[in-house]
Amino acid sequence: MRWIYFSGEDEVSEALARRCVERVLPELTFQSIRPRQGGIDGVIEKFPSYLDTSRNYPFFVMIDLDRKECPPSARADLLSKHNITDLPRQFILSIVKRESEAWLLGDSDGIAEYLGIPNQGITGNPEELSDPKGAIIQLAKTSPRYRDEICPDAKGDAKVGPGFNFRLTEFVKRQWNIETAAERCPTLMRTLERLNNLKD
Amino acid sequence: MRIQKIELKNWRNFRSANVEIKADVIYLVGPNASGKSNFLDALRFLRDIAKPIGGGLQTALNERGGFSKVRCLHARGAGKKKGSTNLEITVSLSDGPDTWTYHLAILPRSSKSRPLVAKEIVKHNEEVLVDRPYDHEVDDEDQLAVTYLEQAAQNKEFRELSRYFSQITYVHLVPQLVKFGERISGHLLPDDPFGQAFMKRIADTANKTREARLKKISKALHEIVPGLEALQFIVDKEGRPHIEMRYQTHRPLPARQLEDQLSDGTLRLIALLWLLQEDHSAPLLLEEPELSLNEEIVRQLHRLFYKVGKRDNQVFVTTHSYALLSNEGIPSSSIFTIIPGVEGSRIEPPTEPERIAIQNGIPPGDVVLARGEQFALDI
Numbered sequence: 311m312r313w314i315y316f317s318g319e320d321e322v323s324e325a326l327a328r329r330c331v332e333r334v335l336p337e338l339t340f341q342s343i344r345p346r347q348g349g350i351d352g353v354i355e356k357f358p359s360y361l362d363t364s365r366n367y368p369f370f371v372m373i374d375l376d377r378k379e380c381p382p383s384a385r386a387d388l389l390s391k392h393n394i395t396d397l398p399r400q401f402i403l404s405i406v407k408r409e410s411e412a413w414l415l416g417d418s419d420g421i422a423e424y425l426g427i428p429n430q431g432i433t434g435n436p437e438e439l440s441d442p443k444g445a446i447i448q449l450a451k452t453s454p455r456y457r458d459e460i461c462p463d464a465k466g467d468a469k470v471g472p473g474f475n476f477r478l479t480e481f482v483k484r485q486w487n488i489e490t491a492a493e494r495c496p497t498l499m500r501t502l503e504r505l506n507n508l509k510d
Numbered sequence: 511m512r513i514q515k516i517e518l519k520n521w522r523n524f525r526s527a528n529v530e531i532k533a534d535v536i537y538l539v540g541p542n543a544s545g546k547s548n549f550l551d552a553l554r555f556l557r558d559i560a561k562p563i564g565g566g567l568q569t570a571l572n573e574r575g576g577f578s579k580v581r582c583l584h585a586r587g588a589g590k591k592k593g594s595t596n597l598e599i600t601v602s603l604s605d606g607p608d609t610w611t612y613h614l615a616i617l618p619r620s621s622k623s624r625p626l627v628a629k630e631i632v633k634h635n636e637e638v639l640v641d642r643p644y645d646h647e648v649d650d651e652d653q654l655a656v657t658y659l660e661q662a663a664q665n666k667e668f669r670e671l672s673r674y675f676s677q678i679t680y681v682h683l684v685p686q687l688v689k690f691g692e693r694i695s696g697h698l699l700p701d702d703p704f705g706q707a708f709m710k711r712i713a714d715t716a717n718k719t720r721e722a723r724l725k726k727i728s729k730a731l732h733e734i735v736p737g738l739e740a741l742q743f744i745v746d747k748e749g750r751p752h753i754e755m756r757y758q759t760h761r762p763l764p765a766r767q768l769e770d771q772l773s774d775g776t777l778r779l780i781a782l783l784w785l786l787q788e789d790h791s792a793p794l795l796l797e798e799p800e801l802s803l804n805e806e807i808v809r810q811l812h813r814l815f816y817k818v819g820k821r822d823n824q825v826f827v828t829t830h831s832y833a834l835l836s837n838e839g840i841p842s843s844s845i846f847t848i849i850p851g852v853e854g855s856r857i858e859p860p861t862e863p864e865r866i867a868i869q870n871g872i873p874p875g876d877v878v879l880a881r882g883e884q885f886a887l888d889i
């Protein structure tokens with residue numbers, strides 16, 4: 311049997327990564343690594359161990375670009391942090407422009423349907439958004455179904471609602487159209503291509 | 511003596527389990543109700559048979575609600591192949607160059623009679639010391655209703671094995687019971703698995719040993735409980751044992767508190783630190799030691815278990831804790847995952863990619879607690 315490891319920042323990234331692997335490399339078994347400390351720090355901390363592990367089986371890492379300038383420089387930063395000059399061929403580092411939530415917005419019809427809202431006004435270039443999480447929360451404000459779960463409570467100071475991850479993960483698993491999203495999200499398209507290159 | 515292999519057949523929710531043990535500290539991980547406690551219960555069962563006071567096969571079965579409660583519901587082949595629905599436990603052990611094997615198979619003869627020994631085999635190195643049933647007992651239910659393991663007259667040649675099983679310690683510390691053990695009083699379970707008689711356990715320890723252990727605990731707690739000066743063992747006017755904590759204050763005399771004033775976590779930690787200092791000449795079985803404890807503390811527990819494992823005997827731990835399994839010094843051989851299924855659970859060492867990940871320095875918890883898709887919990 312052959313495996314592919316995956317480590318990412320959160321639940322939603324893992325759900326997206328599973329869909330990507332299923333789409334391109336359905337013959338591989340998904341082996342997730344879930345850093346105890348979530349977010350980018352968990353991934354960065356163990357990055358050298360991930361590299362070593364990728365000598366045996368491919369390793370797929372997905373992180374958010376966030377406010378950093380562009381994927382190549384974010385990648386260079388990460389490598390220099392650990393004094394790494396280059397990544398092994400079997401190591402796929404996917405840096406999502408700006409946040410993984412952008413990939414969800416790439417399937418605008420799907421997300422609109424899931425939230426129960428009209429799809430007008432959803433951008434066709436979600437990777438150009440500076441705050442994709444915020445964009446989803448904006449859309450969800452008009453969602454008759456999930457507003458309370460996805461949007462933060464006005465009385466509190468949380469950034470997202472209590473069901474944000476739960477609902478977004480559910481959407482990715484059940485409805486997200488990866489093809490449509492890939493056409494609108496260059497970093498998703500590139501990720502799929504690089505996963506596909508693992509075949510040869 | 512160390513356990514090297516545990517084989518179960520039709521034991522609780524394991525139709526079949528086969529575990530080779532190479533480590534001194536063993537972590538059992540798996541979802542709720544997967545069978546972690548059931549697995550430990552196989553070892554407790556041997557203890558309950560072997561223990562000199564209140565032991566024996568029939569008692570051990572009765573305490574569990576009878577044979578039908580422990581025999582796997584998924585057992586196959588009733589009435590077909592002979593022996594296929596027996597409940598079987600086999601444990602292989604090593605003691606320096608010596609090896610031991612204990613095998614017990616139990617069958618229900620008929621619905622009315624007691625469950626009987628279908629097979630009992632004891633091997634020491636290559637020598638077979640016991641191989642029951644013997645011809646002279648096949649028709650004697652009274653003889654087959656008891657094991658040789660529990661009978662002093664019959665286990666002379668393997669007394670050390672019997673003693674070893676009888677000294678297995680199982681603890682699932684419940685802080686409220688440790689705290690209010692005296693007040694709840696009433697029914698005490700055999701071997702006090704939940705710590706209800708914990709104060710008594712401390713009271714029954716020789717003075718010098720007790721002082722030394724409490725001193726170590728208070729030193730350890732210093733960092734955790736602000737102002738703590740010392741832990742002391744005292745006996746109140748009614749003759750009841752207590753642990754007294756003394757705190758520094760601005761007043762001339764230190765403030766004092768008894769154990770029932772402590773937080774659940776502190777009390778649980780005290781009990782755990784005490785247990786880890788006891789002499790364990792047989793395995794220590796710990797249920798979810800992380801409960802009520804702060805992550806920073808939990809993160810450090812493996813090191814303490816490891817010490818017990820090296821110094822005394824094996825430590826078997828059930829856990830759900832990332833923090834506990836964050837120690838990168840935990841080898842993959844220490845971990846077993848229990849995987850539930852409709853036909854009962856399986857218990858397995860880490861898979862190949864899990865092993866590789868751990869060997870490359872990824873914290874074991876990040877690897878083995880991440881099995882399967884994240885599931886959605888909703889009501």
Ligand SMILES: Nc1ncnc2c1ncn2[C@@H]1O[C@H](COP(=O)(O)OP(=O)(O)O)[C@@H](O)[C@H]1O
Nearest residue numbers: 522523543544545546547548579580581582583
């Ligand atoms: N004889 C048996 N046959 C099949 N399943 C059993 C048997 N005895 C207990 N179980 C099942 O085992 C499960 C409990 O397992 P347990 O070891 O307590 O789980 P945990 O992993 O949470 O410690 C329950 O679902 C119970 O129904």
Ligand SMILES: [Mg+2]
Nearest residue numbers: 546547548828
């Ligand atoms: Mg349990």
